[in-house]
Amino acid sequence: MDIALLSVSMNVYSTKRIAEEAQKCGHYIELIDHTKCSVKLGMDKPRIYHREEDITNEFDAIIPRIGAKVTRHGVAVVKQFEMNGVFSTARSLSIARARNKVRTLQIMARKGIPIPETLFSINPDNIKEQIEILGGAPVIIKIQEGTQGLGVILAESKKSAKSIIDTFYKMDTSILMQEYVEESNGEDIRIIVVGDKIVASMKRTSELGEFRSNVHRGGSTAKVKLSAKEEYIALNATKYLGLGVAGVDLIRSKKGPLLIEVNASPGLQGIEAATGINVARKIIKFVEKNGLRKRK
Ligand code: ADP
Ligand code: MG
Secondary structure, three states, X not given: OEEEEEXXXXXXXXXXXXXXXXXHOOOEEEEEOHHHEEEEOOOOOOEEEEOOEEOOOOOOEEEEOOOOOOHHHHHHHHHHHHHOOOEEOEOHHHHHHHHOHHXXXXXXXXXXXXXXXXXXXXXXXXXXXXXXXXXXXXXXXXXXXXXXXXXXXXEOOHHHHHHHHHHHHHOOOOXXXXXXXXXXXXXXXXXXXXXXXXXXXXXXXXXOOOOOOOHHHOOEEEEOOOOHXXXXXXXXXXXXXXXXXXXXXXXXXXXXXXXXXXXXXXXXXXXXXXXXXXXXXXXXXHHHXXXXXXXX
């Protein structure tokens, strides 16, 4: 198969690993930097260019690895491939849904997937009351489109929460407020779903004195055994967002597992190291199963 790997650089562990496994499986794979792609629309069939090269009919499948910074353009390029009938491991709509935490949580709440109590607003006039509606301090404040733990703040008191939220509202930054699940103890669970199967999972534990368990914030990883409920949440969250490949994040609370976010381009380094599982290979096998069927 001819596969396009939509990513800005080959110097990223996950990108390298996916390319390596595709080649080992006998496929042609090319790095397509979506920030260098143009789409031409008009009376003729829409055409997709990578720099000056017309790549409209070059690929059987795409694997989008769209980072946080150029989501909007990346999603539009993915959408065009989709409309041209090319298989994608992540639909454009699904990438957009996963990118925004509020949008993800709205879908989860509607589908009955357990999530932490969450409130979003843009009204600066009654922030104290909003905190009370949520259940009072301490609260977690999150930038809606943050990643890697940056933009996640723990406000211990109502007073500090108010001043932080005031600032975000002034800056026109979209945030959400969330109950602080203290008993999760700085740990979360990352579950990788490919197709309709869980292929790997790990527990991340935060550094001492830190509540965010992100590996980028110094978190360490270990193998973990999932409960049936956790498996159910991961598989269904992925299905409801419409993703082919997903990294589902849960925290363990007194009320049971709670979904906090879903990543449409989950990193492979931490999970492959923690579990010894060849996740990149599983992604290629998934593409093999679905890719040709669409185009031919
Ligand atoms: P990011 O997209 O930046 O990774 P997350 O929502 O995943 O943002 O939050 C980062 C980390 O903070 C999580 O992995 C978890 O360890 C911790 N965390 C997030 N939300 C809560 C919460 N409501 N209660 C307790 N800890 C949380
Ligand atoms: Mg996270």
